[in-house]
Amino acid sequence: MPFLEIKNVTKTYHMGATPVQALKRIDLVIEAGEFIAITGFSGSGKSTLMHVLGCLDNPTSGHYMLDGVDVSRASRDELAHIRNQKIGFVFQKFYLLPDLTARDNVALPRLYAGVSEAQARREAAELLAMVNLAERMDHYPSQLSGGQQQRVAIARSFINKPRLIFGDEPTGALDVATGNIIIDLFKKLNSEQGVTIIIVTHEPSIAARSQRIIELVDGNIISDKKT
Numbered sequence: 001m002p003f004l005e006i007k008n009v010t011k012t013y014h015m016g017a018t019p020v021q022a023l024k025r026i027d028l029v030i031e032a033g034e035f036i037a038i039t040g041f042s043g044s045g046k047s048t049l050m051h052v053l054g055c056l057d058n059p060t061s062g063h064y065m066l067d068g069v070d071v072s073r074a075s076r077d078e079l080a081h082i083r084n085q086k087i088g089f090v091f092q093k094f095y096l097l098p099d100l101t102a103r104d105n106v107a108l109p110r111l112y113a114g115v116s117e118a119q120a121r122r123e124a125a126e127l128l129a130m131v132n133l134a135e136r137m138d139h140y141p142s143q144l145s146g147g148q149q150q151r152v153a154i155a156r157s158f159i160n161k162p163r164l165i166f167g168d169e170p171t172g173a174l175d176v177a178t179g180n181i182i183i184d185l186f187k188k189l190n191s192e193q194g195v196t197i198i199i200v201t202h203e204p205s206i207a208a209r210s211q212r213i214i215e216l217v218d219g220n221i222i223s224d225k226k227t
């Protein structure tokens with residue numbers, strides 16, 4: 001059984017009178033340990049696909065099996081539980097809490113998972129060292145560069161040891177060199193920890209660093225190639 005499989009998945013948004021079909025009967029199989037880039041023009045459905053795959057939202061129709069579990073019709077609470085256990089997210093905007101240090105930002109999802117504060121802070125420190133921010137642990141987000149903030153966000157996405165990490169334009173707010181450092185970190189998590197990584201990007205040079213590129217046009221997958 002594949003790690004992740006969607007069949008005939010559609011997503012339709014209803015806003016005003018005209019429905020928008022953001023995904024049109026998508027089929028996709030992803031194995032554990034893959035490193036995938038989803039590309040396509042603005043409005044092609046990349047974020048929508050990521051929201052469905054990431055259990056942030058249900059598909060309108062079709063089936064989604066994640067790690068042997070049918071999540072197609074899961075309730076909001078069930079989806080939240082699956083996300084907490086299995087999935088990490090990194091976004092273009094870093095969404096760090098301004099009043100918490102880097103270390104406490106990283107530790108927070110671990111507290112929600114029921115771990116003691118001392119242990120969560122210890123694990124956060126280890127992860128910040130992994131992303132080369134040991135010296136910046138006690139800094140607040142406003143005292144960090146964009147690339148450093150994104151490294152904190154990556155450490156945070158990994159604190160609950162997810163098997164799957166999604167990045168929606170994770171390098172979009174960064175210059176090319178800093179973006180490549182972020183991709184290096186994803187590659188490290190992928191190769192050393194076997195984490196499945198799926199990033200949305202419209203930068204060809206970033207997509208080229210993945211193992212497989214899936215291209216969307218107007219809600220359809222029009223190409224799916226190994227790099």
Ligand SMILES: Nc1ncnc2c1ncn2[C@@H]1O[C@H](COP(=O)(O)OP(=O)(O)OP(=O)(O)O)[C@@H](O)[C@H]1O
Nearest residue numbers: 013014015020022041042043044045046047048049
């Ligand atoms: N919450 C929503 N309500 C209504 N329509 C939406 C919503 N989210 C997305 N859409 C529409 O669905 C389509 C796909 O949007 P989506 O955000 O998935 O595109 P994208 O490929 O991520 O684009 P971008 O590169 O600009 O981020 C677009 O036509 C968009 O306007």
Ligand SMILES: [Mg+2]
Nearest residue numbers: 046047048168
């Ligand atoms: Mg998007």
